[in-house]
Amino acid sequence: MNRKGVDFTFSWIFAIIAGAVILFSAIYITSQLIESGNVKRDTLVAGELANILNPIETNLEDNRYSVIEFSQETRVYNECSISGPFGVQKLSTSSRTNGDWTEQSVRKSVYNKYIFSRGIEETVSDKLHVMISPLISPFKIGDVIMIYSGEYCFVNPTTYIQELVEDISLDGTKDIGINITRNVNSCPRNYTKVCFDGRGCDINVNTQLEIVTKSGKDLYYSGDNLLLAAIFSEGEIYECQLNRLMKRASELGTLYSKKAVYIEGSGCLNNLVGDLQEFVLVTNISNSKDFAREVVPRAKDLERRNSELASCKVF
């Protein structure tokens, strides 16, 4: 029997098994570290995105437009929840590395932002368009942040929207992802078509009834800012963000009713306390239809009554 041969075989088997275990564990740990590195980077991007939106929020301005450029192809995940006193906006991202999308990053929760977009917004040429408008009903409730990518074709839009698009696109010299035409057939093929008071488009807008119909669902709006939000966002996200905005309107309404009481005590008669309290009650909506039917008329009435106050307006 060749003893030397047996000894040699055993050493080699042992070395191969031990080496394989070490090698595979090293490869596994390295791949896990790369994956966690990607998740970390995407999480930081989501945090940065939330911060980037701060300086472009409105103050006394009507609208703002900006482009967010990413260093690589990115997906922005927009999740909305109505739990808690203000609901939650959750932002996360994933990026494309070596042809594959990385795992969705950790969600960044934000309470004071309302992002209207699709559930997953993917960058086109590493860019996302951002349009921000304040929602004033009857006082400033928050900023409607619309994030969109891809190309939209607006057919016969309202004068306000036409002027807004011409204004921010510098009369068509800057690409803002929106084209305006008079005829639906003039829209390029891969564009999302939006018909104003017409039919046959991906998204149809009834400006008389203030309804946006997309994917067979009716989204109710009031004012041009919410009209754009309804166009750019997914139905569920639109309803959720509107619900969150109404939660904030409820808190602000309570704050203003307390202010109305306080300044009345200081000699500023306004008679708005009861109306503000009623406004707070109607802000408890379950969908956009409730908003259009219940909140909007009350808000208009409050706005009129507040504007009639001469020296000491409540809001």
Place this chain on the structure above:
Amino acid sequence: MNLLRVKYSKGQFKIQQMVFVLIAIMILFGIVSVFFVSIRFGSLKSDVDDLRKEAVFTQVRKMTGTPEFIWISSQDCASCVDLDKLLLLKERNSYKGFWQDISLLKVSRVYPLYNTDECTMGNYPECNSITLVNEGDFEAYESFVSLCRFDNSIGQSKCELGKIIMGFKGVK
């Protein structure tokens, strides 16, 4: 007494040798991983610090535009803050945690100054500051604003010089 003589075979010796090598490799792996994790968490801490700092830095200049702070009675004042509203906001528990990543949120009067510092319903408006968030241990940034309120002594609105102070807490 007879000593027992143990003979080790060459194979047993090699196994022992291999075990030592494996243990040494594992220890080396362990040290490298501890070193790597400490560097990684160090950079993560600084990244989170940077994000929080940026959140405060970007918000401090835009705070006057938020619905809770904005003074709408005069439509043309972008840096005016509604002091009456802020005093009432201080009492609202629902706003706890609303301003994320911010460990200090305060408005202070710059001129004229009164003897009492923190405002309450009892001493308002003869007081100097309204603190909405104070979690201690922060790095703060300031922005000058106008603090506006309805003044019953003159029967109209009055604005005074003040500042918004916002701070963020670093990761420990």
